[in-house]
Amino acid sequence: MNELIEKDLKYVWHPCSQMKDYETLPPVIIKRGKGIYLYDIFGKKYMDVISSWWCNLLGHCNENISNAIKEQLDNLEHIIFANFSHEPAIKLCEELLKILPKGLVKFNFSDNGSASVECALKMSLQYQYQTGNTKKIKFMCLSEGYHGETIGALSVGGLDLYSKIYKPMLMNGIIRIDAPDCYRCPYGKSRDCCNAECFCKAEQAFEDFADETCAIIVEPLLQGSAGMRIYPPVYLKKLREICDQSNVILIADEIATGFGRTGQMFACDHAKISPDIMCLSKGLTGGYMPMSITVTSQKIFDAFYDDYSKGKAFMHSHTYSGNPLGCSAALAVQKILREQNILENARKTAMYLHERLNEVFENYPNVGEIRHIGLINAIELVKDKKTKKPFDPKLRIGYQIYKKALNLGLILRPLGDVIYFNPPLNITKSEVNEAVELCRKSVDSVL
Numbered sequence: 001m002n003e004l005i006e007k008d009l010k011y012v013w014h015p016c017s018q019m020k021d022y023e024t025l026p027p028v029i030i031k032r033g034k035g036i037y038l039y040d041i042f043g044k045k046y047m048d049v050i051s052s053w054w055c056n057l058l059g060h061c062n063e064n065i066s067n068a069i070k071e072q073l074d075n076l077e078h079i080i081f082a083n084f085s086h087e088p089a090i091k092l093c094e095e096l097l098k099i100l101p102k103g104l105v106k107f108n109f110s111d112n113g114s115a116s117v118e119c120a121l122k123m124s125l126q127y128q129y130q131t132g133n134t135k136k137i138k139f140m141c142l143s144e145g146y147h148g149e150t151i152g153a154l155s156v157g158g159l160d161l162y163s164k165i166y167k168p169m170l171m172n173g174i175i176r177i178d179a180p181d182c183y184r185c186p187y188g189k190s191r192d193c194c195n196a197e198c199f200c201k202a203e204q205a206f207e208d209f210a211d212e213t214c215a216i217i218v219e220p221l222l223q224g225s226a227g228m229r230i231y232p233p234v235y236l237k238k239l240r241e242i243c244d245q246s247n248v249i250l251i252a253d254e255i256a257t258g259f260g261r262t263g264q265m266f267a268c269d270h271a272k273i274s275p276d277i278m279c280l281s282k283g284l285t286g287g288y289m290p291m292s293i294t295v296t297s298q299k300i301f302d303a304f305y306d307d308y309s310k311g312k313a314f315m316h317s318h319t320y321s322g323n324p325l326g327c328s329a330a331l332a333v334q335k336i337l338r339e340q341n342i343l344e345n346a347r348k349t350a351m352y353l354h355e356r357l358n359e360v361f362e363n364y365p366n367v368g369e370i371r372h373i374g375l376i377n378a379i380e381l382v383k384d385k386k387t388k389k390p391f392d393p394k395l396r397i398g399y400q401i402y403k404k405a406l407n408l409g410l411i412l413r414p415l416g417d418v419i420y421f422n423p424p425l426n427i428t429k430s431e432v433n434e435a436v437e438l439c440r441k442s443v444d445s446v447l
Protein backbone atom coordinates (compact mmCIF):
# COMPACT_ATOMS: atom_id res chain seq x y z
CA MET A 1 0.00 0.00 0.00
CA ASN A 2 1.15 3.51 -0.73
CA GLU A 3 2.89 5.19 2.20
CA LEU A 4 0.57 8.20 2.25
CA ILE A 5 -2.52 6.01 2.33
CA GLU A 6 -1.02 3.95 5.13
CA LYS A 7 -0.28 7.07 7.15
CA ASP A 8 -3.73 8.49 6.45
CA LEU A 9 -5.33 5.32 7.76
CA LYS A 10 -3.06 5.47 10.76
CA TYR A 11 -3.82 9.08 11.73
CA VAL A 12 -6.94 10.51 10.15
CA TRP A 13 -10.53 10.11 11.32
CA HIS A 14 -12.50 11.09 8.22
CA PRO A 15 -15.84 12.93 8.42
CA CYS A 16 -19.15 11.15 8.10
CA SER A 17 -17.48 7.78 7.55
CA GLN A 18 -17.46 4.31 9.04
CA MET A 19 -13.70 4.04 9.17
CA LYS A 20 -13.88 0.24 8.84
CA ASP A 21 -15.15 0.77 5.29
CA TYR A 22 -11.71 2.23 4.53
CA GLU A 23 -10.21 -1.25 4.90
CA THR A 24 -11.77 -2.15 1.56
CA LEU A 25 -12.02 1.35 0.12
CA PRO A 26 -8.95 3.32 1.21
CA PRO A 27 -8.94 7.11 0.93
CA VAL A 28 -8.22 8.63 -2.46
CA ILE A 29 -5.31 10.99 -1.94
CA ILE A 30 -5.79 13.97 -4.20
CA LYS A 31 -2.77 15.88 -5.36
CA ARG A 32 -4.28 18.60 -7.49
CA GLY A 33 -7.46 19.83 -9.09
CA LYS A 34 -8.42 21.73 -12.21
CA GLY A 35 -11.96 22.62 -13.18
CA ILE A 36 -14.21 19.65 -12.62
CA TYR A 37 -11.30 17.21 -12.40
CA LEU A 38 -9.31 16.02 -9.41
CA TYR A 39 -6.07 14.09 -9.83
CA ASP A 40 -4.79 11.59 -7.27
CA ILE A 41 -1.19 10.81 -6.38
CA PHE A 42 -1.09 8.10 -9.05
CA GLY A 43 -2.25 10.51 -11.74
CA LYS A 44 -5.73 9.01 -11.98
CA LYS A 45 -8.42 11.62 -12.62
CA TYR A 46 -11.86 11.92 -11.08
CA MET A 47 -14.82 14.03 -12.13
CA ASP A 48 -16.07 15.98 -9.15
CA VAL A 49 -19.76 16.14 -10.06
CA ILE A 50 -20.77 16.65 -6.44
CA SER A 51 -18.69 19.85 -6.17
CA SER A 52 -16.79 18.50 -3.16
CA TRP A 53 -19.78 18.42 -0.81
CA TRP A 54 -21.62 21.01 -2.89
CA CYS A 55 -19.27 23.90 -2.18
CA ASN A 56 -17.12 24.09 -5.30
CA LEU A 57 -19.14 26.51 -7.38
CA LEU A 58 -16.86 27.28 -10.32
CA GLY A 59 -14.39 24.43 -10.57
CA HIS A 60 -11.14 23.69 -8.77
CA CYS A 61 -8.15 26.03 -8.94
CA ASN A 62 -9.98 28.75 -10.76
CA GLU A 63 -7.28 31.30 -11.54
CA ASN A 64 -9.31 34.37 -10.62
CA ILE A 65 -10.32 33.02 -7.22
CA SER A 66 -6.85 31.65 -6.45
CA ASN A 67 -5.21 34.94 -7.43
CA ALA A 68 -7.60 36.97 -5.31
CA ILE A 69 -6.70 34.87 -2.27
CA LYS A 70 -2.96 35.06 -3.03
CA GLU A 71 -3.09 38.83 -3.39
CA GLN A 72 -5.02 39.21 -0.16
CA LEU A 73 -2.58 36.90 1.63
CA ASP A 74 0.28 39.29 0.96
CA ASN A 75 -1.65 42.20 2.47
CA LEU A 76 -3.60 40.86 5.40
CA GLU A 77 -4.33 37.28 6.40
CA HIS A 78 -6.66 37.75 9.36
CA ILE A 79 -7.65 40.19 12.06
CA ILE A 80 -10.04 40.40 14.98
CA PHE A 81 -13.40 41.43 13.52
CA ALA A 82 -14.80 43.09 16.66
CA ASN A 83 -14.26 46.82 16.31
CA PHE A 84 -11.94 46.19 13.35
CA SER A 85 -12.85 45.74 9.74
CA HIS A 86 -11.28 45.61 6.29
CA GLU A 87 -12.13 46.50 2.74
CA PRO A 88 -12.88 42.99 1.39
CA ALA A 89 -15.59 42.43 4.03
CA ILE A 90 -17.18 45.81 3.42
CA LYS A 91 -17.07 45.39 -0.36
CA LEU A 92 -18.52 41.91 -0.06
CA CYS A 93 -21.54 43.18 1.88
CA GLU A 94 -22.07 45.77 -0.82
CA GLU A 95 -21.90 43.15 -3.59
CA LEU A 96 -24.19 40.68 -1.82
CA LEU A 97 -26.72 43.41 -1.15
CA LYS A 98 -27.15 43.72 -4.91
CA ILE A 99 -28.18 40.10 -5.37
CA LEU A 100 -29.91 39.14 -2.12
CA PRO A 101 -33.68 39.12 -1.74
CA LYS A 102 -34.93 42.56 -0.76
CA GLY A 103 -34.70 43.54 2.88
CA LEU A 104 -31.69 41.42 3.85
CA VAL A 105 -29.24 44.12 4.81
CA LYS A 106 -27.07 43.18 7.81
CA PHE A 107 -24.24 40.68 7.60
CA ASN A 108 -22.93 38.59 10.50
CA PHE A 109 -19.87 36.51 9.59
CA SER A 110 -18.95 33.01 10.80
CA ASP A 111 -16.72 30.28 9.43
CA ASN A 112 -18.94 27.35 8.43
CA GLY A 113 -22.52 26.52 7.62
CA SER A 114 -23.47 25.00 10.97
CA ALA A 115 -22.08 28.04 12.78
CA SER A 116 -24.24 30.27 10.62
CA VAL A 117 -27.31 28.22 11.57
CA GLU A 118 -26.45 28.46 15.28
CA CYS A 119 -26.15 32.19 14.83
CA ALA A 120 -29.57 32.41 13.13
CA LEU A 121 -31.24 30.39 15.89
CA LYS A 122 -29.71 32.47 18.69
CA MET A 123 -30.54 35.73 16.92
CA SER A 124 -34.17 34.66 16.51
CA LEU A 125 -34.64 33.80 20.16
CA GLN A 126 -32.97 36.98 21.32
CA TYR A 127 -34.94 39.08 18.83
CA GLN A 128 -38.23 37.77 20.20
CA TYR A 129 -37.07 38.23 23.77
CA GLN A 130 -35.96 41.81 23.15
CA THR A 131 -39.17 42.74 21.39
CA GLY A 132 -41.28 41.60 24.34
CA ASN A 133 -42.19 38.11 23.11
CA THR A 134 -40.60 36.23 25.96
CA LYS A 135 -42.86 33.20 25.49
CA LYS A 136 -41.62 32.62 21.97
CA ILE A 137 -38.83 30.19 22.76
CA LYS A 138 -39.48 27.19 20.50
CA PHE A 139 -38.30 26.42 17.00
CA MET A 140 -40.13 24.85 14.12
CA CYS A 141 -38.45 22.93 11.34
CA LEU A 142 -39.25 20.38 8.66
CA SER A 143 -38.90 16.64 9.03
CA GLU A 144 -36.00 15.30 6.94
CA GLY A 145 -34.30 18.69 7.14
CA TYR A 146 -30.55 19.12 7.49
CA HIS A 147 -28.85 22.20 8.90
CA GLY A 148 -25.47 20.97 10.06
CA GLU A 149 -23.84 18.99 12.83
CA THR A 150 -23.51 21.31 15.82
CA ILE A 151 -26.00 20.89 18.64
CA GLY A 152 -28.44 23.64 17.69
CA ALA A 153 -28.25 22.77 14.01
CA LEU A 154 -28.73 19.06 14.72
CA SER A 155 -31.68 19.85 17.00
CA VAL A 156 -33.57 21.52 14.16
CA GLY A 157 -32.55 18.80 11.72
CA GLY A 158 -34.78 15.87 10.98
CA LEU A 159 -32.50 13.08 9.87
CA ASP A 160 -32.05 10.34 12.46
CA LEU A 161 -28.93 9.09 10.71
CA TYR A 162 -27.06 12.13 12.01
CA SER A 163 -28.88 12.93 15.24
CA LYS A 164 -30.49 9.88 16.85
CA ILE A 165 -27.64 8.97 19.17
CA TYR A 166 -27.28 12.56 20.37
CA LYS A 167 -30.95 13.07 21.32
CA PRO A 168 -30.10 13.45 25.05
CA MET A 169 -27.92 16.45 24.15
CA LEU A 170 -30.29 18.18 21.75
CA MET A 171 -32.54 21.19 22.35
CA ASN A 172 -36.05 20.77 23.72
CA GLY A 173 -39.11 22.40 22.24
CA ILE A 174 -38.56 21.55 18.60
CA ILE A 175 -41.74 21.35 16.56
CA ARG A 176 -41.16 19.22 13.52
CA ILE A 177 -43.55 19.61 10.60
CA ASP A 178 -43.95 16.81 8.05
CA ALA A 179 -41.97 18.04 5.06
CA PRO A 180 -43.35 17.90 1.53
CA ASP A 181 -42.63 14.51 0.01
CA CYS A 182 -43.30 15.08 -3.65
CA TYR A 183 -42.08 11.73 -4.97
CA ARG A 184 -44.37 9.83 -2.61
CA CYS A 185 -46.97 12.59 -2.27
CA PRO A 186 -49.64 11.49 0.21
CA TYR A 187 -52.14 13.74 -1.58
CA GLY A 188 -51.54 12.11 -4.96
CA LYS A 189 -50.39 15.43 -6.48
CA SER A 190 -47.41 16.37 -8.60
CA ARG A 191 -44.95 19.06 -7.56
CA ASP A 192 -45.27 20.81 -10.95
CA CYS A 193 -48.91 21.72 -10.53
CA CYS A 194 -49.94 21.26 -6.90
CA ASN A 195 -51.00 23.95 -4.49
CA ALA A 196 -48.84 22.56 -1.69
CA GLU A 197 -51.76 20.69 -0.17
CA CYS A 198 -49.26 19.28 2.33
CA PHE A 199 -48.94 22.77 3.80
CA CYS A 200 -51.92 21.87 6.02
CA LYS A 201 -49.37 20.18 8.30
CA ALA A 202 -47.61 23.51 8.75
CA GLU A 203 -50.92 25.31 9.27
CA GLN A 204 -51.78 22.89 12.04
CA ALA A 205 -48.40 23.38 13.70
CA PHE A 206 -48.76 27.16 13.54
CA GLU A 207 -52.24 26.98 14.99
CA ASP A 208 -51.01 24.86 17.88
CA PHE A 209 -47.61 26.40 18.56
CA ALA A 210 -47.05 29.76 16.86
CA ASP A 211 -47.53 31.65 20.15
CA GLU A 212 -44.57 29.79 21.60
CA THR A 213 -42.43 29.76 18.48
CA CYS A 214 -39.69 32.26 17.75
CA ALA A 215 -38.60 30.97 14.33
CA ILE A 216 -38.92 28.31 11.69
CA ILE A 217 -35.90 27.14 9.73
CA VAL A 218 -36.15 25.48 6.32
CA GLU A 219 -33.97 24.51 3.40
CA PRO A 220 -35.86 26.39 0.69
CA LEU A 221 -37.11 24.18 -2.17
CA LEU A 222 -34.43 21.53 -1.78
CA GLN A 223 -33.88 19.23 1.16
CA GLY A 224 -30.39 18.27 0.09
CA SER A 225 -29.19 15.74 2.63
CA ALA A 226 -32.59 14.05 2.69
CA GLY A 227 -31.84 12.85 -0.85
CA MET A 228 -32.25 16.03 -2.88
CA ARG A 229 -35.97 16.18 -2.14
CA ILE A 230 -37.45 19.02 -4.16
CA TYR A 231 -40.67 20.85 -3.30
CA PRO A 232 -42.54 23.66 -5.08
CA PRO A 233 -42.16 27.42 -4.48
CA VAL A 234 -45.82 27.75 -3.51
CA TYR A 235 -44.95 26.02 -0.22
CA LEU A 236 -42.46 28.77 0.57
CA LYS A 237 -44.94 31.49 -0.36
CA LYS A 238 -47.47 30.06 2.05
CA LEU A 239 -44.81 29.78 4.71
CA ARG A 240 -43.84 33.43 4.30
CA GLU A 241 -47.49 34.45 4.73
CA ILE A 242 -48.13 32.40 7.81
CA CYS A 243 -44.88 33.58 9.42
CA ASP A 244 -45.95 37.19 8.86
CA GLN A 245 -49.36 36.54 10.35
CA SER A 246 -47.95 34.95 13.49
CA ASN A 247 -44.71 36.83 14.07
CA VAL A 248 -42.53 33.79 13.52
CA ILE A 249 -39.13 34.49 12.02
CA LEU A 250 -38.48 32.72 8.74
CA ILE A 251 -34.91 31.43 8.49
CA ALA A 252 -33.93 30.29 5.00
CA ASP A 253 -30.94 27.98 5.13
CA GLU A 254 -29.49 28.66 1.67
CA ILE A 255 -26.15 27.11 2.54
CA ALA A 256 -26.59 24.43 -0.12
CA THR A 257 -28.96 26.26 -2.47
CA GLY A 258 -27.40 29.72 -2.64
CA PHE A 259 -25.48 31.23 -5.54
CA GLY A 260 -27.20 29.67 -8.51
CA ARG A 261 -27.45 26.05 -7.46
CA THR A 262 -31.19 25.91 -8.13
CA GLY A 263 -31.11 27.94 -11.35
CA GLN A 264 -31.90 31.23 -9.60
CA MET A 265 -29.38 33.11 -7.48
CA PHE A 266 -31.21 31.92 -4.34
CA ALA A 267 -33.89 29.28 -3.92
CA CYS A 268 -36.09 31.93 -2.26
CA ASP A 269 -36.08 33.82 -5.58
CA HIS A 270 -38.21 31.07 -7.18
CA ALA A 271 -40.96 31.97 -4.72
CA LYS A 272 -40.19 35.70 -4.83
CA ILE A 273 -39.98 35.87 -1.06
CA SER A 274 -37.51 37.39 1.38
CA PRO A 275 -36.83 35.47 4.56
CA ASP A 276 -36.06 37.36 7.77
CA ILE A 277 -32.74 35.60 8.11
CA MET A 278 -30.69 33.82 5.48
CA CYS A 279 -27.74 31.48 6.09
CA LEU A 280 -25.04 31.42 3.42
CA SER A 281 -21.89 29.34 3.06
CA LYS A 282 -20.46 26.73 0.65
CA GLY A 283 -20.67 28.47 -2.76
CA LEU A 284 -20.16 31.84 -1.06
CA THR A 285 -16.39 31.50 -1.43
CA GLY A 286 -16.62 29.13 -4.38
CA GLY A 287 -15.64 26.43 -1.90
CA TYR A 288 -12.13 27.90 -1.51
CA MET A 289 -12.24 29.18 2.07
CA PRO A 290 -14.41 28.21 5.04
CA MET A 291 -16.79 31.10 5.57
CA SER A 292 -20.46 31.72 6.24
CA ILE A 293 -22.72 34.69 6.67
CA THR A 294 -26.00 35.06 8.51
CA VAL A 295 -27.84 37.87 6.79
CA THR A 296 -30.76 39.61 8.47
CA SER A 297 -33.30 42.35 8.02
CA GLN A 298 -32.98 45.83 9.51
CA LYS A 299 -35.91 45.02 11.81
CA ILE A 300 -34.02 42.19 13.46
CA PHE A 301 -30.83 44.21 13.73
CA ASP A 302 -32.68 47.12 15.33
CA ALA A 303 -33.92 44.94 18.18
CA PHE A 304 -30.29 44.52 19.30
CA TYR A 305 -29.28 48.17 18.89
CA ASP A 306 -29.27 50.15 22.12
CA ASP A 307 -27.06 51.56 24.86
CA TYR A 308 -24.53 48.98 26.00
CA SER A 309 -25.97 49.04 29.52
CA LYS A 310 -29.29 47.66 28.23
CA GLY A 311 -27.54 44.34 27.56
CA LYS A 312 -29.11 43.83 24.16
CA ALA A 313 -25.98 43.19 22.12
CA PHE A 314 -25.58 39.94 20.22
CA MET A 315 -22.70 38.51 22.25
CA HIS A 316 -21.75 35.92 19.69
CA SER A 317 -18.38 35.55 18.00
CA HIS A 318 -16.02 33.25 16.20
CA THR A 319 -12.28 33.81 16.01
CA TYR A 320 -12.31 33.66 12.23
CA SER A 321 -15.37 35.89 11.70
CA GLY A 322 -14.94 37.99 8.58
CA ASN A 323 -11.69 36.36 7.54
CA PRO A 324 -10.19 38.55 4.78
CA LEU A 325 -9.06 35.58 2.68
CA GLY A 326 -12.60 34.23 2.66
CA CYS A 327 -14.00 37.64 1.80
CA SER A 328 -11.54 38.02 -1.08
CA ALA A 329 -12.48 34.62 -2.45
CA ALA A 330 -16.16 35.53 -2.16
CA LEU A 331 -15.58 38.81 -3.94
CA ALA A 332 -13.83 37.00 -6.78
CA VAL A 333 -16.79 34.60 -7.02
CA GLN A 334 -19.21 37.52 -7.26
CA LYS A 335 -17.14 39.08 -10.00
CA ILE A 336 -17.13 35.85 -12.01
CA LEU A 337 -20.88 35.36 -11.56
CA ARG A 338 -21.45 38.93 -12.70
CA GLU A 339 -19.09 39.04 -15.65
CA GLN A 340 -19.16 35.55 -17.10
CA ASN A 341 -22.86 34.91 -17.56
CA ILE A 342 -22.52 31.88 -15.31
CA LEU A 343 -26.16 31.49 -14.24
CA GLU A 344 -27.57 31.81 -17.72
CA ASN A 345 -25.13 29.26 -19.13
CA ALA A 346 -25.72 26.97 -16.16
CA ARG A 347 -29.45 27.02 -16.87
CA LYS A 348 -28.78 25.80 -20.42
CA THR A 349 -26.39 23.10 -19.25
CA ALA A 350 -28.92 22.11 -16.60
CA MET A 351 -31.53 21.38 -19.24
CA TYR A 352 -28.97 19.42 -21.22
CA LEU A 353 -27.90 17.36 -18.20
CA HIS A 354 -31.49 16.55 -17.34
CA GLU A 355 -32.26 15.51 -20.90
CA ARG A 356 -29.20 13.28 -21.03
CA LEU A 357 -30.06 11.61 -17.72
CA ASN A 358 -33.62 11.09 -18.86
CA GLU A 359 -32.45 9.51 -22.11
CA VAL A 360 -30.25 7.07 -20.25
CA PHE A 361 -32.25 6.34 -17.11
CA GLU A 362 -35.93 7.09 -17.70
CA ASN A 363 -36.87 3.55 -18.59
CA TYR A 364 -34.42 1.94 -16.26
CA PRO A 365 -36.24 -0.62 -14.13
CA ASN A 366 -34.90 0.62 -10.80
CA VAL A 367 -35.05 4.36 -11.41
CA GLY A 368 -38.00 5.68 -9.44
CA GLU A 369 -37.59 9.38 -10.16
CA ILE A 370 -35.10 11.71 -11.80
CA ARG A 371 -35.78 15.01 -10.10
CA HIS A 372 -34.02 18.21 -10.87
CA ILE A 373 -33.67 21.85 -9.96
CA GLY A 374 -30.96 23.92 -11.57
CA LEU A 375 -27.99 21.69 -12.28
CA ILE A 376 -28.89 19.45 -9.38
CA ASN A 377 -30.22 16.16 -10.69
CA ALA A 378 -31.02 13.28 -8.38
CA ILE A 379 -31.84 9.73 -9.34
CA GLU A 380 -33.80 7.84 -6.72
CA LEU A 381 -33.20 4.13 -7.07
CA VAL A 382 -35.95 1.85 -5.85
CA LYS A 383 -36.53 -1.88 -5.68
CA ASP A 384 -39.94 -1.57 -7.30
CA LYS A 385 -40.70 1.28 -9.64
CA LYS A 386 -44.47 0.82 -9.48
CA THR A 387 -44.85 0.73 -5.71
CA LYS A 388 -41.79 3.01 -5.13
CA LYS A 389 -40.60 0.47 -2.60
CA PRO A 390 -37.01 1.22 -1.62
CA PHE A 391 -34.18 -1.29 -1.64
CA ASP A 392 -33.24 -2.95 1.62
CA PRO A 393 -30.77 -0.41 3.11
CA LYS A 394 -28.53 -3.31 4.14
CA LEU A 395 -27.73 -3.87 0.47
CA ARG A 396 -26.11 -0.40 0.37
CA ILE A 397 -26.91 -0.11 -3.32
CA GLY A 398 -25.91 3.56 -3.42
CA TYR A 399 -22.59 2.77 -1.80
CA GLN A 400 -21.90 -0.06 -4.27
CA ILE A 401 -22.52 2.36 -7.13
CA TYR A 402 -20.30 4.94 -5.47
CA LYS A 403 -17.43 2.43 -5.30
CA LYS A 404 -17.89 1.39 -8.90
CA ALA A 405 -18.05 5.00 -10.08
CA LEU A 406 -14.89 5.89 -8.15
CA ASN A 407 -13.17 3.07 -9.90
CA LEU A 408 -14.24 4.53 -13.22
CA GLY A 409 -13.16 8.05 -12.21
CA LEU A 410 -16.46 9.65 -11.19
CA ILE A 411 -17.29 10.95 -7.73
CA LEU A 412 -20.97 10.26 -7.10
CA ARG A 413 -21.18 9.90 -3.30
CA PRO A 414 -24.87 9.04 -2.96
CA LEU A 415 -27.36 9.89 -0.23
CA GLY A 416 -28.65 6.43 0.63
CA ASP A 417 -29.94 5.08 -2.66
CA VAL A 418 -30.20 8.49 -4.26
CA ILE A 419 -27.34 9.22 -6.60
CA TYR A 420 -27.04 12.79 -7.70
CA PHE A 421 -25.20 15.36 -9.75
CA ASN A 422 -24.50 18.76 -8.20
CA PRO A 423 -21.60 19.88 -10.39
CA PRO A 424 -19.84 23.24 -10.62
CA LEU A 425 -22.03 25.74 -12.47
CA ASN A 426 -19.56 25.99 -15.33
CA ILE A 427 -19.47 22.28 -16.22
CA THR A 428 -19.43 21.92 -20.02
CA LYS A 429 -21.71 19.81 -22.18
CA SER A 430 -18.91 17.43 -23.10
CA GLU A 431 -18.10 16.97 -19.41
CA VAL A 432 -21.79 16.29 -18.83
CA ASN A 433 -21.67 13.59 -21.52
CA GLU A 434 -18.60 12.01 -19.95
CA ALA A 435 -20.12 12.06 -16.46
CA VAL A 436 -23.49 10.63 -17.56
CA GLU A 437 -21.75 7.81 -19.41
CA LEU A 438 -19.61 6.92 -16.39
CA CYS A 439 -22.71 7.07 -14.22
CA ARG A 440 -24.57 4.73 -16.59
CA LYS A 441 -21.72 2.24 -16.51
CA SER A 442 -21.58 2.34 -12.71
CA VAL A 443 -25.32 1.85 -12.24
CA ASP A 444 -25.41 -0.87 -14.91
CA SER A 445 -22.64 -2.85 -13.29
CA VAL A 446 -24.31 -2.84 -9.87
CA LEU A 447 -27.96 -3.27 -10.88
Ligand SMILES: Cc1ncc(COP(=O)(O)O)c(C=O)c1O
Pocket residue numbers: 112113114115117146147148149219224225253254255256257281282
Ligand atom coordinates in the same frame (compact mmCIF):
# COMPACT_ATOMS: atom_id res chain seq x y z
C1 LIG B 1 -28.61 23.05 4.02
C2 LIG B 1 -27.37 22.91 4.84
N1 LIG B 1 -27.27 23.59 6.00
C3 LIG B 1 -26.16 23.53 6.75
C4 LIG B 1 -25.09 22.75 6.39
C5 LIG B 1 -23.89 22.68 7.28
O1 LIG B 1 -22.80 23.33 6.73
P1 LIG B 1 -21.33 22.96 7.24
O2 LIG B 1 -21.06 21.55 6.79
O3 LIG B 1 -20.44 23.96 6.60
O4 LIG B 1 -21.33 23.07 8.73
C6 LIG B 1 -25.15 22.02 5.21
C7 LIG B 1 -24.04 21.16 4.78
O5 LIG B 1 -24.14 20.34 3.93
C8 LIG B 1 -26.33 22.10 4.42
O6 LIG B 1 -26.47 21.41 3.27
